[in-house]
Amino acid sequence: MNGYRxxxxxxxxxxxxxxxxxxxxxxxxxxxxxxxxxFTDFGFASAGYWQRHGTMLPADWEATLRGFDAIFxxxxxxxxxxxxxxSLWGSLLQFRRTFDQYVNLRPCRLMPGVRGPLAGREPGDxxxxxxxENTEGEYSSVGGRIFEGTERETVLQETVMTRIGVDRVLKxxxxxxxxxxxxxxxxxTKSNGIAISMPYWDERFAAMSERFPDVRVDRFxxxxxxxxxxxxxxxFDVVVAxxxxxxxxxxxxxxxxxxxGIAPSANINPDRLHxxxxxxxxxxxxxxxGQGIANxxxxxxxxxMMLDHLGHPExxxxxxxxxxxxxxYGPGGAPLTxxxxxxxxxxxLGRAVAERV
Amino acid sequence: MNGYRxxxxxxxxxxxxxxxxxxxxxxxxxxxxxxxxxFTDFGFASAGYWQRHGTMLPADWEATLRGFDAIFxxxxxxxxxxxxxxSLWGSLLQFRRTFDQYVNLRPCRLMPGVRGPLAGREPGDxxxxxxxENTEGEYSSVGGRIFEGTERETVLQETVMTRIGVDRVLKxxxxxxxxxxxxxxxxxTKSNGIAISMPYWDERFAAMSERFPDVRVDRFxxxxxxxxxxxxxxxFDVVVAxxxxxxxxxxxxxxxxxxxGIAPSANINPDRLHxxxxxxxxxxxxxxxGQGIANxxxxxxxxxMMLDHLGHPExxxxxxxxxxxxxxYGPGGAPLTxxxxxxxxxxxLGRAVAERV
Ligand SMILES: CC(C)[C@H](C(=O)O)[C@@H](O)C(=O)O
Ligand SMILES: CC(C)[C@H](C(=O)O)[C@@H](O)C(=O)O
Numbered sequence: 122m123n124g125y126r127x128x129x130x131x132x133x134x135x136x137x138x139x140x141x142x143x144x145x146x147x148x149x150x151x152x153x154x155x156x157x158x159x160f161t162d163f164g165f166a167s168a169g170y171w172q173r174h175g176t177m178l179p180a181d182w183e184a185t186l187r188g189f190d191a192i193f194x195x196x197x198x199x200x201x202x203x204x205x206x207x208s209l210w211g212s213l214l215q216f217r218r219t220f221d222q223y224v225n226l227r228p229c230r231l232m233p234g235v236r237g238p239l240a241g242r243e244p245g246d247x248x249x250x251x252x253x254e255n256t257e258g259e260y261s262s263v264g265g266r267i268f269e270g271t272e273r274e275t276v277l278q279e280t281v282m283t284r285i286g287v288d289r290v291l292k293x294x295x296x297x298x299x300x301x302x303x304x305x306x307x308x309x310t311k312s313n314g315i316a317i318s319m320p321y322w323d324e325r326f327a328a329m330s331e332r333f334p335d336v337r338v339d340r341f342x343x344x345x346x347x348x349x350x351x352x353x354x355x356x357f358d359v360v361v362a363x364x365x366x367x368x369x370x371x372x373x374x375x376x377x378x379x380x381x382g383i384a385p386s387a388n389i390n391p392d393r394l395h396x397x398x399x400x401x402x403x404x405x406x407x408x409x410x411g412q413g414i415a416n417x418x419x420x421x422x423x424x425x426m427m428l429d430h431l432g433h434p435e436x437x438x439x440x441x442x443x444x445x446x447x448x449x450y451g452p453g454g455a456p457l458t459x460x461x462x463x464x465x466x467x468x469x470l471g472r473a474v475a476e477r478v
Numbered sequence: 479m480n481g482y483r484x485x486x487x488x489x490x491x492x493x494x495x496x497x498x499x500x501x502x503x504x505x506x507x508x509x510x511x512x513x514x515x516x517f518t519d520f521g522f523a524s525a526g527y528w529q530r531h532g533t534m535l536p537a538d539w540e541a542t543l544r545g546f547d548a549i550f551x552x553x554x555x556x557x558x559x560x561x562x563x564x565s566l567w568g569s570l571l572q573f574r575r576t577f578d579q580y581v582n583l584r585p586c587r588l589m590p591g592v593r594g595p596l597a598g599r600e601p602g603d604x605x606x607x608x609x610x611e612n613t614e615g616e617y618s619s620v621g622g623r624i625f626e627g628t629e630r631e632t633v634l635q636e637t638v639m640t641r642i643g644v645d646r647v648l649k650x651x652x653x654x655x656x657x658x659x660x661x662x663x664x665x666x667t668k669s670n671g672i673a674i675s676m677p678y679w680d681e682r683f684a685a686m687s688e689r690f691p692d693v694r695v696d697r698f699x700x701x702x703x704x705x706x707x708x709x710x711x712x713x714f715d716v717v718v719a720x721x722x723x724x725x726x727x728x729x730x731x732x733x734x735x736x737x738x739g740i741a742p743s744a745n746i747n748p749d750r751l752h753x754x755x756x757x758x759x760x761x762x763x764x765x766x767x768g769q770g771i772a773n774x775x776x777x778x779x780x781x782x783m784m785l786d787h788l789g790h791p792e793x794x795x796x797x798x799x800x801x802x803x804x805x806x807y808g809p810g811g812a813p814l815t816x817x818x819x820x821x822x823x824x825x826x827l828g829r830a831v832a833e834r835v
């Protein structure tokens with residue numbers, strides 16, 4: 122029961138550089154906690170694959186990946202070769218929908234040794250989790266244009282929410298809040314402006330909260346919530362949001378903690394009917410790819426989230442602790458990469474974390 | 479040509495306290511620049527009016543206000559008496575649509591003497607303008623529910639964009655960018671996720687930019703843009719956005735400059751077929767209403783925007799300069815209100831600005 126098969130997809134750019142560092146740290150952690158992780162590499166979901174085959178994925182990708190316990194993903198996107206809307210919708214967004222990864226999880230945490238943009242905040246002050254709906258809502262291709270090319274031209278874009286889709290992500294968010302000491306869940310809404318879908322979201326949130334009497338709840342309109350992420354990030358514990366609002370908050374949150382370059386994200390199918398996918402937020406970073414200086418912390422942190430998802434919260438916490446210990450050496454201390462004002466390489470920083478484990 | 483009729487609507491809570499301070503500063507400025515401002519007070523669009531009449535506005539409100547050159551608005555909202563969705567949709571959002579105030583303008587500016595949340599930023603570093611579409615887009619009541627109360631329950635919410643609606647706000651934003659030294663316009667999009675409306679917005683933006691070759695343009699997805707407001711607010715000059723994205727950015731921007739409590743907003747009908755409305759962002763603030771300590775700077779700053787809109791940019795700049803001079807005294811100096819760590823009252827701070835003019 123402690124053996125897992127992990128599909129590894131490095132993807133593009135620095136993906137291929139940070140993924141090995143992530144694996145090294147995972148293997149060290151697995152060794153310590155008696156877990157067996159078996160990694161299998163795949164070259165698809167990359168610009169290189171697209172150049173050779175004209176598609177991002179092989180025809181049998183779904184059958185190929187379905188047998189794995191998780192997907193450890195680097196980054197996709199190489200605009201010089203393939204336009205982003207093709208590479209993203211042809212891989213990542215495809216995975217989310219096909220594998221029904223209906224939760225997108227992003228921890229926002231002020232880390233030791235990382236300079237954030239907010240004045241006067243210390244590690245420990247900010248530590249919250251954004252739970253984003255990941256399959257429906259505002260991200261839809263339903264709609265169209267009428268009276269094209271005339272003065273009357275009108276465009277309709279549908280937002281689609283379903284009871285099943287809304288309830289399951291809310292339930293997941295309440296469960297996460299229940300697990301944490303704060304037991305506090307904030308819902309992002311805009312029911313004062315968006316008159317149909319957002320009042321529905323609020324209703325389902327209120328209904329679900331009755332099933333979780335231990336969780337303290339509140340609600341912010343998305344405009345005020347974005348402002349409070351900057352002004353009072355310490356107010357939040359778990360924040361649940363629709364696909365679009367979650368997308369915004371889960372970039373804004375790590376921006377506030379200065380961790381956009383090292384933040385992880387998890388695309389989760391909580392029912393475990395399909396594999397979940399773990400991917401750093403930073404993307405393929407064409408500007409520094411090939412230099413061996415990309416920061417591998419985001420990828421390693423993804424590894425920690427993956428261990429948690431596989432049912433090993435202690436191993437996950439241990440790996441996260443190792444990351445924090447290494448970051449805490451601060452500039453000049455540990456072999457931090459240039460983005461953290463150090464002179465270390467990807468390999469050196471990754472190894473430092475693995476050794477710390 | 480230098481005489482203007484201004485409708486004054488104090489509304490609720492601190493609205494009635496800060497509006498007189500705004501008028502005092504406006505009168506001082508008008509005196510200096512040879513303008514005649516005639517103010518007429520109205521009691522509607524308030525909880526008190528609602529208690530007496532059961533509506534937010536009199537039946538003839540449109541005819542009553544139509545003859546004015548501008549509306550100088552305090553704040554609306556008093557949830558203990560009337561639910562927000564009634565007070566807002568029954569007044570402010572009504573004005574926006576009926577008077578076709580299709581632009582919402584919000585300056586984001588680091589002010590001297592105001593402590594912001596971002597580390598290491600000085601006045602002058604941050605000074606940008608958010609131009610928000612104010613009548614269509616994501617704010618719509620078109621849509622509905624089907625299969626109610628069942629597992630299949632599905633909610634559809636329409637976003638509606640029109641060529642007329644999109645083009646006119648883009649044109650206004652380009653004109654604003656042309657007026658400013660930076661000549662730089664950023665468009666907020668999310669065409670990588672929202673597949674119908676946002677690509678349309680991008681297309682119209684690209685088309686409009688051909689008519690303004692002097693304006694440098696760029697485009698950010700809303701998630702990345704929200705993050706950059708925190709990380710690099712100095713990158714921006716004018717930012718144009720749809721109704722929802724503009725709503726978010728125009729709270730987030732002032733949060734980043736620490737000016738949420740003193741920020742102005744303008745709801746503008748650029749064609750001058752209808753009166754425009756000037757209103758501070760802060761709202762009615764029930765918690766401090768009645769104490770005479772509300773900060774009147776937002777209301778006075780609204781006065782500056784109103785003068786600009788009426789065609790007097792020099793008077794507007796002079797009034798804004800007076801605000802900055804008074805704020806620059808810093809805590810302990812000028813009679814700043816408690817929110818700015820002073821011990822002054824609304825009247826004292828307002829008077830200081832008026833005298834400085
Ligand atoms: C009260 C609300 C409907 C309104 C809006 O979203 O437009 C407010 O947030 C604003 O920005 O003026
Ligand atoms: C690339 C884009 C479509 C995607 C999203 O908006 O979901 C990204 O921003 C993310 O958050 O993973």
